[in-house]
Amino acid sequence: MQDVVLGIDIGGTGIKFGLVTRTGEILVTDKVKTKGYPNPEKLPEDLLKWATKACSDHQVTLVGVGIGTPNGNYYKGTIDFAPNLPWKGVVTLKSFFESTFKLPAALTNDAKAAAIGEMYFGGAKGMKDFLFITLGTGLGSGIVVNGQIAYGFDSLAGEVGHTIVYRNGRECPCGRRGCLEQYVSAPGIVKTYYELLRSKNLDEFRTSIGNMIDSAELCKLAEDGDTLALEAFQKTGEILGFALSNSACYTRPEKIFLFGGLAQAGDLIFKPTIKSFESYLLPIYQNKIPIVPSGLKESEAAILGSASLIWNELNK
Amino acid sequence: MQDVVLGIDIGGTGIKFGLVTRTGEILVTDKVKTKGYPNPEKLPEDLLKWATKACSDHQVTLVGVGIGTPNGNYYKGTIDFAPNLPWKGVVTLKSFFESTFKLPAALTNDAKAAAIGEMYFGGAKGMKDFLFITLGTGLGSGIVVNGQIAYGFDSLAGEVGHTIVYRNGRECPCGRRGCLEQYVSAPGIVKTYYELLRSKNLDEFRTSIGNMIDSAELCKLAEDGDTLALEAFQKTGEILGFALSNSACYTRPEKIFLFGGLAQAGDLIFKPTIKSFESYLLPIYQNKIPIVPSGLKESEAAILGSASLIWNELNK
Numbered sequence: 279m280q281d282v283v284l285g286i287d288i289g290g291t292g293i294k295f296g297l298v299t300r301t302g303e304i305l306v307t308d309k310v311k312t313k314g315y316p317n318p319e320k321l322p323e324d325l326l327k328w329a330t331k332a333c334s335d336h337q338v339t340l341v342g343v344g345i346g347t348p349n350g351n352y353y354k355g356t357i358d359f360a361p362n363l364p365w366k367g368v369v370t371l372k373s374f375f376e377s378t379f380k381l382p383a384a385l386t387n388d389a390k391a392a393a394i395g396e397m398y399f400g401g402a403k404g405m406k407d408f409l410f411i412t413l414g415t416g417l418g419s420g421i422v423v424n425g426q427i428a429y430g431f432d433s434l435a436g437e438v439g440h441t442i443v444y445r446n447g448r449e450c451p452c453g454r455r456g457c458l459e460q461y462v463s464a465p466g467i468v469k470t471y472y473e474l475l476r477s478k479n480l481d482e483f484r485t486s487i488g489n490m491i492d493s494a495e496l497c498k499l500a501e502d503g504d505t506l507a508l509e510a511f512q513k514t515g516e517i518l519g520f521a522l523s524n525s526a527c528y529t530r531p532e533k534i535f536l537f538g539g540l541a542q543a544g545d546l547i548f549k550p551t552i553k554s555f556e557s558y559l560l561p562i563y564q565n566k567i568p569i570v571p572s573g574l575k576e577s578e579a580a581i582l583g584s585a586s587l588i589w590n591e592l593n594k
Numbered sequence: 595m596q597d598v599v600l601g602i603d604i605g606g607t608g609i610k611f612g613l614v615t616r617t618g619e620i621l622v623t624d625k626v627k628t629k630g631y632p633n634p635e636k637l638p639e640d641l642l643k644w645a646t647k648a649c650s651d652h653q654v655t656l657v658g659v660g661i662g663t664p665n666g667n668y669y670k671g672t673i674d675f676a677p678n679l680p681w682k683g684v685v686t687l688k689s690f691f692e693s694t695f696k697l698p699a700a701l702t703n704d705a706k707a708a709a710i711g712e713m714y715f716g717g718a719k720g721m722k723d724f725l726f727i728t729l730g731t732g733l734g735s736g737i738v739v740n741g742q743i744a745y746g747f748d749s750l751a752g753e754v755g756h757t758i759v760y761r762n763g764r765e766c767p768c769g770r771r772g773c774l775e776q777y778v779s780a781p782g783i784v785k786t787y788y789e790l791l792r793s794k795n796l797d798e799f800r801t802s803i804g805n806m807i808d809s810a811e812l813c814k815l816a817e818d819g820d821t822l823a824l825e826a827f828q829k830t831g832e833i834l835g836f837a838l839s840n841s842a843c844y845t846r847p848e849k850i851f852l853f854g855g856l857a858q859a860g861d862l863i864f865k866p867t868i869k870s871f872e873s874y875l876l877p878i879y880q881n882k883i884p885i886v887p888s889g890l891k892e893s894e895a896a897i898l899g900s901a902s903l904i905w906n907e908l909n910k
Contacts, residue, residue, distance in 0.1 A: 424742050428844070454877075527756050528841070528845070529751050530749075560770070
């Protein structure tokens with residue numbers, strides 16, 4: 279029988295999971311609501327029932343469990359103080375799964391899991407050094423160096439979204455000012471759009487359509503040629519390109535992958551980002567580091583990322 | 595007989611070399627002038643004669659050659675377009691040494707060699723993730739991730755000195771503006787001092803002692819309580835602390851080591867750097883990442899670094 283792993287992606291709203299083969303084929307998926315699990319120990323029990331039936335249906339053998347989660351700590355196998363999850367404090371989720379499944383499990387934060395997914399099943403196959411950036415409600419990152427994720431001393435490396443791009447810039451919930459993700463993320467670009475409206479005294483005029491706008495609608499506006507929406511993408515790309523030109527100085531990635539909602543705006547975000555990146559880039563790197571869309575499908579990335587995390591452990 | 599390696603440090607003025615044991619003991623050293631070698635192929639020949647005699651004198655066996663050099667490319671074993679060396683274009687120095695010595699050789703840039711030296715023989719023994727910064731005529735860096743130097747795709751990773759800290763800042767010979775090393779380096783702090791003099795209209799007054807000042811003299815001035823010299827250290831530390839707070843977001847080092855002339859100013863540079871670092875640092879890292887002086891002696895670091903590079907290869 280073919281070996282598979284259970285890939286689990288934990289989010290604030292939903293928990294998605296699926297059986298994934300060694301080559302990245304997703305055999306079956308399902309999801310549950312996060313708020314249905316006020317007690318996290320119940321989750322492995324229910325998923326074991328699901329996986330047992332799914333493995334039997336597909337005639338495959340389960341060999342491990344990979345978990346991608348906000349605030350996941352790879353070294354400890356815990357979720358630490360996740361503000362968007364119902365579980366408070368430190369949750370030893372990896373050990374809950376290992377003792378329920380009697381199988382190896384691994385846990386990391388969602389952006390790092392997605393970066394490993396890119397390396398196993400996406401556009402970074404065979405790459406030893408690359409940078410993976412996910413642009414969603416925040417800016418997450420996974421940095422791969424010498425073929426391994428950079429976890430750092432305490433598993434909390436890879437916080438590119440919290441590098442400071444403006445010393446006295448926008449306030450960030452982290453307590454500081456000017457963090458990259460305050461500008462380059464779905465809420466960040468919307469904030470930039472409203473700043474532009476205000477600076478042109480168009481605020482009142484646009485309020486009727488404006489108050490409800492999100493980054494997807496902003497994208498539509500820009501595609502329809504709205505000058506200010508286009509300017510918001512321009513500015514966002516300019517800041518991202520600048521930040522990535524500094525990122526390149528650390529680990530000299532072969533490529534930089536952009537993933538997530540904002541990356542799906544295509545040329546609207548890629549063109550100004552690449553232009554700015556090249557203009558700020560150290561000459562020895564110029565025209566040598568492509569910034570490209572992730573090779574993972576948006577709908578599959580989370581489960582593939584979590585699955586690749588445990589495949590990576592099993593391959594060690 | 596005990597095994598030793600030949601560690602070689604190539605600089606613009608001099609080439610230093612020595613025999614180093616596996617535990618980091620330097621048995622004997624010597625040096626030659628760089629300009630004495632307009633033809634780089636002559637260097638391995640002369641060093642072989644020297645090493646053969648030195649090994650015989652000390653009753654040891656030579657097992658490898660490590661080379662630290664400006665513009666050293668680890669993957670290719672070459673020195674590429676080094677502006678401060680008499681050798682133009684690309685010099686295949688590693689292969690010259692291997693064919694002359696009939697032994698394994700390895701070559702990398704000097705800052706990366708020193709970082710490996712820190713890991714083998716200095717303050718980073720046993721560490722898997724740390725950042726090594728050398729403050730001299732420029733700002734060099736070696737980034738260790740998962741126990742390995744980050745070379746990146748083309749061996750040119752670790753250019754922390756060329757991260758941009760002021761978008762329209764001082765001109766850098768790299769062709770851009772605002773690079774960290776234009777502020778945080780021996781010439782950088784001197785420039786800051788002169789800017790302060792000018793801003794206070796003290797330029798003319800100080801020119802008599804000022805035109806010849808270097809960073810060591812600036813250090814003496816500051817130790818004697820000179821307000822502007824102290825302010826120059828303050829500003830330099832402030833910028834370095836800010837830059838390192840962003841560095842921490844990439845690889846979350848266990849410690850950050852400062853090496854080189856400017857680091858020898860002690861509290862004058864460490865105090866403002868640490869204060870600024872902590873004030874800009876992401877809260878999850880605060881008070882957890884010590885910035886400390888290198889554990890290598892200034893006089894031994896270059897040879898120990900080059901030696902550790904080849905010991906590291908031989909240990910693989």
